[in-house]
Amino acid sequence: MNPEAATGRLVLAATPLGNPGDASPRLRDALATADVIAAEDTRRLRNLASSLQVSVVGRIISHYDAVEAARLPGLLDEVRAGRTVVVVTDAGMPVVSDPGYRIVAAAAAADLPVTCLPGPSAVTTALVVSGLPCDRFCFDGFAPRRAGERRRWLETLRTERRAVVFFESPHRLAETLAAAVDVLGAERSGAVCRELTKTHEEIRRGPLAELADWSAAEQVRGEITVVLAGAAPDAPTPEELVGEVADRVAGGERLKDAVAAVAEAAGVSKRELYNAALTSTN
Structure with a gap:
């Protein structure tokens, strides 16, 4: 059996x-x-x-x-x-x-x-068609209906490194995306997935500003699942990288070479990192 x-x-x-x-x-x-x-x-x-x-x-x-x-x-x-x-x-x-x-x-x-x-599952289906990094993600159910609660919820996503999936009513989509632009920034990437697996399936991808403009101009209908890209990591300060430079120097690298390698990997100014490294040794 x-x-x-x-x-x-x-x-x-x-x-x-x-x-x-x-x-x-x-x-x-x-x-x-x-x-x-x-x-x-x-x-x-x-x-x-x-x-x-x-x-x-x-x-x-x-x-x-x-x-x-x-x-x-x-x-x-x-x-x-x-x-x-x-x-x-x-x-x-x-x-x-x-x-x-x-x-x-x-x-x-x-x-x-x-x-x-x-x-x-609409959650995983939306994730894989979003075109966004989704090796780590969280699901937040339906977005809050009230404007104040919705804004407070979006504030919690400012530094969320994981992709975020949530459901939204087509009648509130434009308002939610406009609030997301205000809180998360116009350039944060996202995807709006409409009518997944159905005849009129539609996937809209792009910066939040573009998605907000589209949803405000169109009469969006159907079942909606939204995916937001995770927040980009904050670039480390030169002071935070001094320890890594010191470890490389202790391993036999010249200070100049260690600074160049660490600065390039972290995306910071070589000059600023070099000065921070010199200051730490004084």
């Missing part, structure tokens, strides 16, 4: 962002064999099953933000009774800015089996 079809477990299942062709065979099997499917939107779940030509034989119940807490005890009882409960959201991975966290935490606390069917 496949692990996904085994009874007595909670299964978090990623669903396509927009293109049904991205559904995995494991997702199809889970939808066809689950005893209970807890769906953020039951109508969308039925439409997805229909597009995948999957016959759902299990019970389908709604599982969105407003009812998530109330549904929790009953769903855990289903797992305790030896049944498979599959949790799906409208698109992408449950829990990631979608319902699912409460039931996963409760199931783990009750020592009930929890597994995941990996698959589509």
